[in-house]
Amino acid sequence: MEILTLLKANIRRKKGTFISIMLLTTIIVTIITAVFSVRDNYDNALDNALEYVDSGEINAYIKTDTLTDELRQSVENSSLVEKVEYIDTIATNGATFGENTDGNSYFMMEMTDRIKLFNSSADGFEESVPELKSGEIYLPLGLKSKMECNVGDSVEIALIGYKNAYFKIKGFVQEPACGAMLMGIKYVFISHEDFQKYYDLCKPLETEDMHCDCTVMHIHQSADSDLSPAKLQRQLNVETKLVDYSTFTLNTAQTLNYTTLLPDMLLDVVLVFAILLFVTVLIVMSHSIGTEIEIDYTTLGVLKSQGFTKGKIRMVIMLQYLIAEVIGIIFGCFAAIPLERLISGIFRFVTAILPDTGISVFKTLLFTIVILIVSVILIFIKTGKIAKISPVRAISGGREEIYFSSRLNVPISKKLLSASLSLRQFTSAKKRYIGAVFITAILTFCMITINLVGNMFSSRNALRLMGLTIADIHVYLDESAGSLDEVDKIIKSYTEIEQENSTIGMYISLNGEQLFCIMYENPENINGILKGREPVYDNEILITEMVADSLDIKMGDEVTVTSSEKDESYVISGIYQSSNDAGMAFAMGFAAAERLGIDTNTSYRYYIIEDKSRANAIADEITAKYGDDAMVDVYDEDADSEMQMYNMIISVLKIVIYVFSIIFAFVVVRMVCSKTFIQERTDIGIYKAMGFTSNKLRLGFAIRFLIIAVIGSVFGTILSVLLSEKILSQLFRLMGMSKVILEFTAASMLVPIGAISLSFFVFAYLVSRRVKKVAVRELVVE
Amino acid sequence: MKNTILSAKGLCKSFAHNGGQMHILSHVDFELYEGDFTVIMGASGSGKSTLLYALSGMDRATAGQVMYGGADLVTMNEKGLAKLRHTDFGFIFQQMHLVSNLTLFENIAVPGYLNKEKSSSEVKTRSEKLMEQMSISHIKTHLPSQVSGGEQQRCAIARAVINSPKLLFADEPTGALNRKNTTEVLNLLTELNQSGQSILMVTHDMKAALRATRILYLEDGKIIGELPLPPYNPDEEKSRETQVNAWLTSMEW
Secondary structure (H helix, E strand, O other): OHHHHHHHHHHHHOHHHHHHHHHHHHHHHHHHHHHHHHHHHHHHHHHHHHHHHOOOOEEEEEEOOOOOHHHHHHHHOOOOEEEEEEEEEEEOOOEEEOOEEEOOEEEEEEOOOOOEEEOOOOOOEOOOOOOOOOOEEEEEOHHHHHOOOOOOOEEEEEOHHHOEEEEEEEEEEEOOOOOOOOOOEEEEEEOHHHHHHHHHHHHHHOOOOOOOEEEEEEEEEOOOOOOOHHHHHHHHHHHHOHHHHOOEEEEHHHHHHHHOHHHHHHHHHHHHHHHHHHHHHHHHHHHHHHHHHHHOHHHHHHHHHOOOOHHHHHHHHHHHHHHHHHHHHHHHHHHHHHHHHHHHHHHHHHHOOOOOOOOOHHHHHHHHHHHHHHHHHHHHHHHHHHHHOOHHHHHOOOOOOOOOOOOOOOOOOOOOHHHHHHHHHHHOOHHHHHHHHHHHHHHHHHHHHHHHHHHHHHOHHHHHHOOOOOOOEEEEEOHHHOOHHHHHHHHHOOOOEEEEEOEEEEEEEEOOEEEEEEEEOOHHHOOOEEEEOOOOOOOEEEEEHHHHHHHOOOOOOEEEEEEOOEEEEEEEEEEEOOOHHHHOEEEEEHHHHHHOOOOOOOOEEEEEEOOHHHHHHHHHHHHHHHHHHEEEEEOOHHHOHHHHHHHHHHHHHHHHHHHHHHHHHHHHHHHHHHHHHHHOHHHHHHHHHHOOOHHHHHHHHHHHHHHHHHHHHHHHHHHHHHHHHHHHHHHHHHHOOOOOOOOOOHHHHHHHHHHHHHHHHHHHHHHHHHHHHOOHHHHOOO | OOOEEEEEEEEEEEEEEOOEEEEEEEEEEEEEEOOOEEEEEEOOOOOHHHHHHHHHOOOOOOEEEEEEOOEEOOOOOHHHHHHHHHHOEEEEOOOOOOOOOOOHHHHHHHHHHHOOOOOHHHHHHHHHHHHHHOOOHHHOOOOHHHOOHHHHHHHHHHHHHOOOOOEEEEEOOOOOOOHHHHHHHHHHHHHHHHOOOEEEEEOOOHHHHOOOOEEEEEEOOEEEEEEEOOOOOHHHHHHHHHHHHHHHHHOOO
């Protein structure tokens, strides 16, 4: 009963602290619950979607000619396989949506009854999926944002032999296998009539190099097999060589990985932010308990003299904080519901999946238990000094001095009176503000880091250094119309070519593992090399760190590359980074590819030019000269919808991190300021008696917190310089970027420093309005 | 004829207490003369400190007027009062109330820095001089917690006079000091007064009251008696003590 009475009194008296801890906990639980829930909801929705389309554990894409009866038999008869379905498709060379062209692979297939049609706002499904008529097409939702297209728009699909197929978008469907925005392959659904029409048109145009007749094999795992999808794929290849024969294969684990790649990576950034916020809450609590014991020294002594044991006092303080946290946890769970919907909504067009809704109860519960356990340990440690309080010393006012002499003291100056007094307050009670400095450092670090992520996605230079090729002009030229060297001459008549390259991408086997291989005409121009050098000789390849880890190979090792049943040995000349297939890729030069019997004649070349402003004029001239035989794509940053999508998502995350950081700053300033105010009440009275106005004193308070914010921000910036690259490299590894290149611009650092410093200054000024209520009369001892 | 430096008319001060009003000062009329060392005495709870703070503008009276330099301190805004505190008034508290993270020198200089009419070097020079006068030059870089109570109070007096105030208010300045330090502090106040400083002091210590040139007696929030005295002379302390004692007895002290 006595504990309850004391607890109620404490909560009533320290309701500011109580509310602050509750609010901070609410913020953290909101973020973490939302992140857990978004992930689970997408994972569950994807599992359900894959179950609905029932496409098996492995999808193998194979040229129909290669799919011999022997291969069919060997796969169907494997003990690992339950059943195999064969879906006829027409392979194409990409699509054009208005002014946007997508060079990725589109597989046209007949509409099935296993697709779900999104409603107009893409937040639910239509009850039925209308049959397609001739000239109509269903597209996966991932294309809606990527290609900025809508229902009713026209789409032009590039068939082989420079023929085109024209459709009107009937709707967007949930296609879970490869419908996500980041996946380079897309299934598009057309009517039976159109399928036959285009099949009949394309089939006769097939050559050695151009195929349209492809089959997608849906391979269902046997119930007796408990292999993981990746192991199943590997084992099946050992038994049947299916993977080697296929153009590419995709298992459900890869689908899950690629579909949720971007959300996972960005949510990891938010998760790290939330964990850092939790650290700040621990710092706030630690500071708060320490100050409270200092302020309540006499009260605690009196309680001890009345028979309260250390354990009971400790229990009261512990309950006081834990109750605030528990309430914060409950509020956080509710607040996570709208945040989860907001974040899920942002990623819906990236994943092309309609996520489940709801909160991940189990994970949230587990996390809240961790919060409470860590808090209990912290409070237990911090309240240890209660044991040292002697009732006699406490009652006789024997508490320790709150100020200390400091070597950092600077003289008080008349010109900068408020600033020098503020600095003195800070230097003479550093311990009191260390927590706030740490918190500022963490918040600034988070804000700078998210800015750096934003910079990274908007800097072509940084992206190039990370292995991405962002060319100014892409040219596809029909061999019969001329040579790409003629195109070079046209470009050079306008501006210097900084870099040019032709590439071919295909899945081939490296030490038995099917991986995406990019072959370069000029391997010396490969971007993103981390170790070693370019594969300039015909027996060299480059691999990514992910491939090195996955296959346990390293630079200098000899590996076997297999294509069309031809094996060749290669030496790993270096490690590079590539976002192709989330880093599971390798690269070689054309000379190296030719050793495998790969035809490197290509009709494609990309150019990076010196004077970017001439790109459109160059494109016009090439189009004028070659007409329909050439396809020219000029990179337009403003029209790059994929990049715009990334930037939009990062902007939302930036807002989330900035807003929460500023709310945190407010709560922290409020708490520290309130405690400081109690501790310095007498000093405030003295200063008022000297002739300081309330306004001047409030300004002093604000300057003191500005000093804290500036010092903390400097630490945060140093932390960012030291750690941001390492942390982001770990997070972006998911995407294949094992070493991110960050550009520390003045704005990326000064904006967070300014925002935090200004917030601290303004909040401290607002919170210190209570200075007005301090009367000099309080100094009177009656 | 002495010049009035500060006057109060119908001064009242009440506090809310147990749902009712407790009247501490009741229609006090009072005049303070230039150059005087006025002491207010009275029993505990008579309202001495309340009167001092109401007269100095540190606390606002419930009713009445406190006129200084043609302005009423009761209705003066905070900015005006703050200016008075670092230009015309000086304060000495019973508990010294030095800022604990400022050195003794800084405690004295800071209110000087608030005065826009004085340069930084003038303030520093005057602070040094006052410290010498108060015999605390040797501990100028010490923090308040590192010096004795007497030294703290001498520092507080120096701080109170750094801006050469027209009026010095002292609230039981010897209340927290031992006998030796009390004498030192009283000597300093007497010296200041004899050099022209007007002082209004509240005390219940008769030894301190002996330094006054005028003693007022407060009872139940009203001034009920006044004793004018000649300037203090240590050689006449015995006879002065007898006189004051007799007067206080007549006031039923």
